[in-house]
Amino acid sequence: RRQAAAAAASGMTELLGDRESFAPWQRDELGLEPLVNEKYLFHGTNSELLSTLCTYGLDPRLGGGLLGAGIYLAENASKSDEYCNRDKPDPNELRSMLLVRTALGLCYVNSTDARRAKVELLEGKKVNLHLLVRAPLHPRWREPCDSVMHHCLRLHSQIDPKSDSLPYKHNEIVVYERACCLPEFIIWYRRRPLPPGVPK
Secondary structure: OHHHHHHHHHHHHHHHHHHHOOHHHHHHHHOOOHHHOEEEEEEEOOHHHHHHHHHHOOOHHHOOOOOOOOEEEEOOHHHHHHHOOOOOOOOOOOEEEEEEEEEOOOEEEEOOOOOOOEEEOOOOOEEEHHHOOOOOEOOOOOOEOOEEEEOOOOOHHHOOOOOOOOOOOOOEEEEOOHHHEEEEEEEEEOOOOOOOOOOO
């Protein structure tokens, strides 16, 4: 299983391309464990919840979305920013997100429309991706996965800069076990307005 997870990590590196070029630095300098496909990922949340999250950890039962009930993470801080203080639109509001050490293990990579995708569970049953409460079977190794990544096929240059409604601008990753996530850092920040001509 560890070999399968390591192979999956290698496959994810190919998918993520240049954004993973610092993987050796993460492994050597930060002590990330490639055998369990360990990564640092961002998790956006409301600032009021920070104390609870840092005390008790992230709870997959409280999250939900297109990839089912789990802990939602992102490789891009700008993706996690969408979930920070959503009820406070003031751009000058002090916001926060977590940098989470995450053991992705064997990762199921979905590149199709998550709203229509069906996946196979361990017992052979097929369910819609958004109904997951645990990761599905890996289609190649036929083993239960530990996490799911929705892989964005469209590059930023292919996204209509006038539209904010297009989904999947960044890859999104979900784990379904709280023991796989360790919040290590709190990042405090304020949004800065984009320069003229830069797409949202």
